[in-house]
Amino acid sequence: MQKNSYLDYKEIIAETVGTVLAESGVEKEALYALIEYPPDEKLGDLALPCFQLSKVLRKAPNLIAEELENKIDPAPYFEAVKATGPYLNFYVAPVPLVKDVLAKIITSGSKYGARSVGGGQNIVIDFSAPNIAKPFHVGHLCSTVIGNALYKIFEFLGYNCVGINHLGDWGTQFGKLITAYKKWGSAEAVEKGLIKELMRLYVKFHTEAEQDPALEDEARAWFRKIENGDEEALSLWRWFKEISLEEFQRVYDILEISFDSMAGESFYNDKIDAVVNELKEKELLVESDGAAIVNLDEYGMPPCLILKKDGSTLYATRDIAAALYRKKTYQFVKALYVTGAAQSLHFKQWFKVVELMGYDWAKELVHIPFGLVSLKGEKLSTRKGRVVLLEDLLKTAIEKTLAIINEKNPSLLQKEEVAQTVGVGAVVFGALSVNRIKDVTFSWEEALSFEGETGPYLQYTHARACSILRKAGYSPDAGVTFAPERLNEPAALKVVKALYLFPEKVLSAANEFEPSIISRYLIELAHTFNGFYHECQVLVDDQDLQQARLVLVWAVKTILATGLGLLGIKAPEQM
RNA sequence: GCGUCUGUAGCUCAGCUGGAUAGAGCAACGGACUUCUAAUCCGUAGGCCGCAGGUUCGAAUCCUGCCAGACGCGCCA
Incomplete structure (x- = not known):
């Protein structure tokens, strides 16, 4: 039972009933878990259902309730204890309640409800993670605000949180963007239109690529150039990233959300080889159709892809590298990943791989999934331009509020x-x-x-x-x-x-x-x-x-x- | 095909580690502003808790099967 500094009626009840029933071997913890809030105030403020006790005590539940009613002195915390059928109902005495709760709120102020259970231990929270060169839309809202709320909640409970924005700043989409920029864009247009222009180029790429699949190859070639350190490709990549970050920052400023680390996917580029080598050393990698995988048949899951045919890495590889890095850097007791439910299998897979690597802290990795946001029943799609920008939504909400204030x-x-x-x-x-x-x-x-x-x-x-x-x-x-x-x-x-x-x-x-x-x-x-x-x-x-x-x-x-x-x-x- | 999630009032959702008569908000209807801000409050109406079995003293809650929807299932993230 978790003792805390707050008035806890369940604990008081478990204690007093537990003492009465001490000889029957009923655990106080078990009693605590049984106590519930009645559906109707006429039935008191708290209740102990006696059904489960009847098995241990070998007595009818209503008799148990009756006996307990007689044996328990309600004072000072309760004004009455009454057996109602198989339930033992507790009626809270108002004065001690009012006095205790209000006095505590007055003295603790904004700290009321806070605890020190976290003991200053670190919790890493990976949230928001928008993709560079793509607009920040309502689909990113959930990860961003859920992650932020969990951050605040765990800090309130005495943990030290590390908020990480795992930016999507690496991958083939940059090749696509550079291809589109080269063909249909210009520096002036990008300077002027910023992310909206980048989005236009991205959308244009996909519509054109449907007619001309060769564009995809071109995009892959450009991404390979980025990976190989080609200066032109890299500087475009940096430029796009800069533009995106500025736009994201505007949204974060409106939301008043900040991060302790902005280490995105590209941050782990030089940390991936070591992971691949480790997987090889631990004999977890298997070759399959030219790709390197970790087989997870035994655990009822499809295999986790680590290396593509061409030797390049995948996001599971990157996530594992990031987890190892974060464990070493932050010594977390928990690492939370706030992402869409669609990625549940992905997380289950690579969590298992980390476990198979022999790290017992794999159990500290937690995926926090959330549901899908759609628009009029259709999926949001950056490629098709079907999105609602978060900034537009926030600005509209602010304007509407201003109109209401002017009226009221x-x-x-x-x-x-x-x-x-x-x-x-x-x-x-x-x-x-x-x-x-x-x-x-x-x-x-x-x-x-x-x-x-x-x-x-x-x-x-x-x-x-x-x-x-x-x-x-x-x-x-x-x-x-x-x-x-x-x-x-x-x-x-x-x-x-x-x-x-x-x-x-x-x-x-x-x-x-x-x-x-x-x-x-x-x-x-x-x-x-x-x-x-x-x-x-x-x-x-x-x-x-x-x-x-x-x-x-x-x-x-x-x-x-x-x-x-x-x-x-x-x-x-x-x- | 396999897997995960969801299904509760017209709509959006609570309740799901089993407990007493299934609760809110929105929309509808009716009421409350000379009184601390009516972005509020009170009332009325609205339910085979997807369907069928099972477990149990007791099932919206657990198990099985089915139906419907969403998502996922090797070279995107």
Whole structure:
């Protein structure tokens, strides 16, 4: 059982019930895992189903529940313990709950929910990884924001994260691009059109190549030149890369996402031979149709391709080289790869190869897959020019937000800044609000929706809370003491119970590599708070009541900001 | 053909390490702004949880089969 510094009712219940049942050999850990939250508040706040205990205790579950009800003293954490059929229901005593949770949030501030379980160990997170010379489109959004959120979440839990942008800056596509540039491009056009011009050339290459397959050979020849260090080819490659990076950087600046390393694929060029040699030495390489492979029949997988017929490398080779390099450089306890679910087999294969090489840290490699983004049911395709640029989406979202502000809150100061925060927040939250694995069909309408379960909803709730605090001139330094018993309305208690869940939700989000757990939680928290907001006036004459409510509002504001922060979203004070 | 993932309200999704009466948002309809920001809140309506078996005291959740969709399966990444 993980002891932590946060109030943990499951632990309290496991402890007390465990003590009662000590002689029957029921483990406290097992009890902890059984405890659940009842579906209806009438059934209490926590419940212990006794079905499974009945096997060990050789007694009917409802009898067990009854006996436990009689043997357990609910005080001080519960006001009642009641057997309801086969369930033992626990009713939380409000005052200790309110006091403990709010006091802890006040004293920890933005650190509430944080832990030190990571112990400063390194976690490498490989995310975003757009391809050079291709536009940064909505398909890259998931990897970018999921990776960023996991980065923040693990840092929050005491790990030291290393964010790596494994740029797609090597490969045959550069040969294609140079071919197209030579035939249909010019320096002026590229200087002027930048990545959009590169994209035009790339698309043109593919349409022309359908008629004239010889172009493909030309492209391969140009890529070979890059690999052989031909100066003209290399300088074009560097130029294209520079242009792309500048464009990517603009998007990262808008998203306020940064990386600790921009080592892309080309970075590993000089590290691949050693890997191939090692695979040979360990007798893992087998020749097959002229290519060098690692056979994985035994593990029910197709073989992992290491070298092509012509001796050149493939992306599995590169990934293995990168993993070895990262292990040596960062001593990670986990390496996360945030890429599309389509690559699941690829990762399974080369993870296995690393294991077969004798590295036990292969088990620390984790693929974090996410679903496919499509456009009107059709795949995104750079080649066909069917994409939505991320920058366009973000800019549209910001413009729309500005229009809403001008309509609803025209006197707001720093409109542009707020519009940016909210517009970007809407897009980012949209990508983080559903389970990673779900495929999504991009729709402008949905991406630009600001009502209901959206980022702006959370930001709006936060801004409202800030507004109350501002009017009251409240800050926690002004007074941390408050009367917990005054927060006795159901609406207020619901909010406190929602706040209580935050640390637990952050932990699950990390364990499951699933930021959407935090997204959904924040929606729930905001919803309970908005209910409270409508029902209970905070600024009232009764000073004790007002003080208690202000503490609650401050706590909600803090958790909303912290939670949004973990998702990589900012929370404006006004909007 | 083989493999992986997905299938829950009209739409988008929670719930899936088995537990009590399957929950939200959007859209629809009806209500709440002289009161801390209505980007809000409250209410109504909406369900063979893809289908069929099985395991179990108990299945949306686990197992098997089938159906539908997405993705993957050696020289792209």
